Amino acid sequence: MAALPRRIIKETQRLMQEPVPGISAVPDDSNARYFHVIVTGPEDSPFEGGLFKLELFLPEDYPMSAPKVRFITKIYHPNIDRLGRICLDILKDKWSPALQIRTVLLSIQALLSAPNPDDPLANDVAELWKVNESEAIRNAKEWTRRYAMDN
Amino acid sequence: MEMSLKTNERVQEELEALEAILMDDISISYNERGCPELIKTTIFPSTANEVDKQYVCVTLEVKLPEEYPDCEPLVQLRNPRGLDDSTINHLYKSIKDKCAENVGQPVIFELIDLIRENLTESNLPTCQCAVCLYGFSEGDSFTKTQCFHYFHSYCLANHLSITKRHFQEEQDKLPAWQKSTKGFQATCPVCREMIECDIDELKTAHPPKELESAQKFEVTNDLRLLQERMRQLFSYQKSKGGIIDIEAEENKLLLITQSSEETASSESTEDPGPSLSNLNDPVLENGVLKKSQRCDVKMNSSDR
Numbered sequence A: 001m002a003a004l005p006r007r008i009i010k011e012t013q014r015l016m017q018e019p020v021p022g023i024s025a026v027p028d029d030s031n032a033r034y035f036h037v038i039v040t041g042p043e044d045s046p047f048e049g050g051l052f053k054l055e056l057f058l059p060e061d062y063p064m065s066a067p068k069v070r071f072i073t074k075i076y077h078p079n080i081d082r083l084g085r086i087c088l089d090i091l092k093d094k095w096s097p098a099l100q101i102r103t104v105l106l107s108i109q110a111l112l113s114a115p116n117p118d119d120p121l122a123n124d125v126a127e128l129w130k131v132n133e134s135e136a137i138r139n140a141k142e143w144t145r146r147y148a149m150d151n
Numbered sequence B: 001m002e003m004s005l006k007t008n009e010r011v012q013e014e015l016e017a018l019e020a021i022l023m024d025d026i027s028i029s030y031n032e033r034g035c036p037e038l039i040k041t042t043i044f045p046s047t048a049n050e051v052d053k054q055y056v057c058v059t060l061e062v063k064l065p066e067e068y069p070d071c072e073p074l075v076q077l078r079n080p081r082g083l084d085d086s087t088i089n090h091l092y093k094s095i096k097d098k099c100a101e102n103v104g105q106p107v108i109f110e111l112i113d114l115i116r117e118n119l120t121e122s123n124l125p126t127c128q129c130a131v132c133l134y135g136f137s138e139g140d141s142f143t144k145t146q147c148f149h150y151f152h153s154y155c156l157a158n159h160l161s162i163t164k165r166h167f168q169e170e171q172d173k174l175p176a177w178q179k180s181t182k183g184f185q186a187t188c189p190v191c192r193e194m195i196e197c198d199i200d201e202l203k204t205a206h207p208p209k210e211l212e213s214a215q216k217f218e219v220t221n222d223l224r225l226l227q228e229r230m231r232q233l234f235s236y237q238k239s240k241g242g243i244i245d246i247e248a249e250e251n252k253l254l255l256i257t258q259s260s261e262e263t264a265s266s267e268s269t270e271d272p273g274p275s276l277s278n279l280n281d282p283v284l285e286n287g288v289l290k291k292s293q294r295c296d297v298k299m300n301s302s303d304r
């Protein structure tokens, strides 16, 4: 099988040695291209207090192609659909090999702080976010409390 | 009053001298009262005007408080290129010392000189290549873009061949009238500025040395603990119904798609989705790896 690119090794080491606050990413035991991720809900956002599990996979031609990332924990957010898929430009056409696992996860954390209902992925959520923001935020808090807690 | 007039004259003299030496390479902005406020200049190493041998640069910004030169100016280094954090920190320290030594006298030219000297000494990129994340070693073939970003020629070639291929694939999908007439335009991976490069020439470069001799990856105890923590959180959230059930959601989507097709056939729900364009990728199914995939790559299979 193909050797693991050294860039991936270097990123993994740095993620371990200098973790980003509020984010942890650990490679899977048997596939070093597959990362288990926890993103902490940012303060002053409806996701505050939640721990969100994500999965991140580095495709064969990473870093030339973007990582594939999705939420595993349910989340009520206009830019994240029911399957956990994320609407974020740097994961699509704005990807550049100068970005890293850590920058991707930081952008996702920033997306939790600043939902953007005008560029929706989850249509019903985005709709409510636009017509009745306070109810949408209540829902997001409720989902966080119900699904994204730790024991 | 007399004091401030004198101060002003001293500053004016200093700035006139700077403009005479640097000409268009310096910009001075004045506040509404006509006092000079901010001085900006981009500094390069001295390489006897051989511009393509200048591998580093930095922009110096000096703010002048009203009391200057009888107090220290406020100095900022912006847009460093080819310089790593430790070089910049070292520069800041020397700048601070120089300013402290020179209170009461004009110091801007001294600062420019000091920075230029430092840049000349470290006129080899000390930053990392943003593509492979390794540094530049003696003998590595590297490329400086017009925007002053650095890449191993080998890494830049990789990036450009792949983005060119992606561009071609996208073009092939488009109907003739939508195709780009311009052809592929290479861009810098860091700042996305357009760059001019000869991909075929870059491709002939050898892989970077540090990359070749990089350490292997080792599974540490910390890593095992974190893995364990991930597993615990997953099971806890699963027990609370907090984990997305991909299969169930996909079936729901299918139902919605079918019923909306019946009512409004014009509306396409065939959106492949933004990030995981290929959600059926077995690797990501239900957040669990399939057996066959799990054993493909071993942590320390990186040594050749």
Ligand SMILES: [Zn+2]
Residues within 6 Å of the ligand: B129, B130, B131, B132, B133, B134, B151, B152, B155, B208
């Ligand atoms: Zn490189």
Ligand SMILES: [Zn+2]
Residues within 6 Å of the ligand: B145, B147, B148, B149, B188, B189, B190, B191, B192, B193
């Ligand atoms: Zn650039």
